[in-house]
Amino acid sequence: MRRLPLPGIPAQAAIDDPALRAAYAACRRFAKTANPTEYSLMQLMPAAMRPSCWALWTALSVPDNIIDTASGTPAQRVTRMRAWITSLEADVKQGTSSDPFRRAIVDTVWRWNLNLRDLSVSFSAIEADAEGRRPATWTDWSARVQRSNASWAGQCLILFNRAGLPTPMRPQYQRDFARYLDGVYLTDTLADLSADLDRGALLLPAEVIDGFDATPADLLQRRWTPQIQALITHLVSRARHQLNAPAFLTVLHPGAVALFTAVSNLFLARLRAVERAGPRLLHTGPRPGKLARQCILAPARAKAALAWQMTPLNVPRTPSLPPQQIALPLTPAARPAAHTPPRPHASGVRPPAIAPDRMPRHVAIIMDGNGRWAAGRDLPRHEGHRAGRSALLDVIEGAREIGLQHLTVYAFSSENWQRSPEEVAHLLELARDGRQQFVAGGVRLRWAGSPDGLPEDLVDELHRGERETRGETGLTLTICFNYGGRAELAGAAADLARAAVAGDLDPNSISEHLLGRYLPNPDMPDVDLLWRTGGEHRISNFLPWQTSYAELHFTDGYWPDVDRRDLWQAIVTYGRRDRRHGTASATPRPAALAKTSSGRSAGDR
Known part of the structure; x- marks a missing residue:
């Protein structure tokens, strides 16, 4: 007799073990309660992959909630977070857990052959939040976004790939995807501004606050000044620009296009709610109305469901032996305090x-x-x-x-x-x-x-x-x-062209320096x-x-x-x-003057 899933667990992901099915259901309830927006977007994933998405989201959200709570000192919260991660490590080794959340996470890791060390980057970023450090620049802010959320996005892409739905993120689209993620999380930061202020946290980069002659004190004390209003208007415009028309959608599966289009539309609706809030933004978290959400999500669900139904999926079963990809430990403390010195030559x-x-x-x-x-x-x-x-x-x-x-x-x-x-x-x-x-x-x-x-x-x-x-x-x-070097340059030129078409830059302003910034590793x-x-x-x-x-x-x-x-x-x-970079040498090099007995300079030999 076929085992039916619990309510909310897709039939394609039916699991015989009742405790495991209940564990996935617990992750589902947690995601739906803690963040209805992200949960609704996870529901646009292929049905058979949703339970694993709930579990991976839980794996990152539980430590984040521990750090964000007002209970205890920062050091105590870090200790509790590390204890939870250590328990997860032990559970992964044995292949199960008595904790429902971790039981589902372990099954997801074993089932999809995931490497949990990928989560350690996000765990480190979450732990750093306990110290309350403010990003100084947009570059710092973006780096924090990427560190905090790279694991979630990366693991989801691995799920797609291993289910038979390749989602290659080619180098020419990586910058576009990073910019898109910045827009998503800037929108989150604005919508959650009042909640962050409640716990004394200010996550906006100092350079943008200073640039509008606003002060952190104005924000922390909820003073709606003309400078704060101008700041919020600028941030809304920046986030909207980052969310609009991402170029990487052109290479994705139609189901993924429906998903990301819904993300864009939903977060643009959140930005409209932020705009309408005005001074209330510093006291409440604005959200789009239920009708507005349904107008976005209902057609997205229909499009995504049709696209996924037309694509066969390969959902693996849980193996009886540990997968090869697991690498432990996960805790930030696991990194050695001092690295090994270089090995001497023989x-x-x-x-x-x-x-x-x-x-x-x-x-x-x-x-x-x-x-x-x-x-x-x-x-x-x-x-x-x-x-x-x-x-x-x-x-x-x-x-x-x-x-x-x-x-x-x-x-x-x-x-x-x-x-x-x-x-x-x-x-x-x-x-x-x-x-x-x-x-x-x-x-x-x-x-x-x-x-x-x-x-x-x-x-x-x-x-x-x-x-x-x-x-x-x-x-x-x-x-x-x-x-290939020429391909790298062609990709940078294509990125520049897309940025010009999107209105991000004036074509007349393109210079060698600007082109260099669009290379895959611009800081090289x-x-x-x-x-x-x-x-x-x-x-x-x-x-x-x-x-x-x-x-x-x-x-x-x-x-x-x-x-x-x-x-x-x-x-x-x-x-x-003698490195001159186009300038004239101050004095002739001796090699150019020293003549040999045959009359040739030493440099001609």
């Missing part, structure tokens, strides 16, 4: 002393010659790539030893797909298991490249490495994987030194924008034969260069 050699003004900030490397190294030893080409990874690990240790700030390596170009399927498969496999090599060393990992064509689990792993190391302040290691500094091994003398579509003024350094040895000493020698060579 020879005991130490890095050379480099004067600060002769030290490059950013070194980029084209790691060439792996295949030729293997062929010279009658080995398969993939063995050359494996040896090349060992060389990279030693070079990274050398970069840490010498104090390099940025290291970028060309691991897999968009043209490398033309190689044999066997070689490509080995390159993808090597990329999957590289992240853990760097976490203990305080290295910040970044990925530059496109997800197009890459396996979903590898894309998840690359993003996970970025999230887990986002707070590190040592060496920034950028892995260029499935990367220009490359000072570009080093290529393997005897080739070209840059092969690698960082064409960032290497415009780079010093070029070519060596003949194959990459697997390289170690940190070669990096140090490249840096020493760089330090001897």
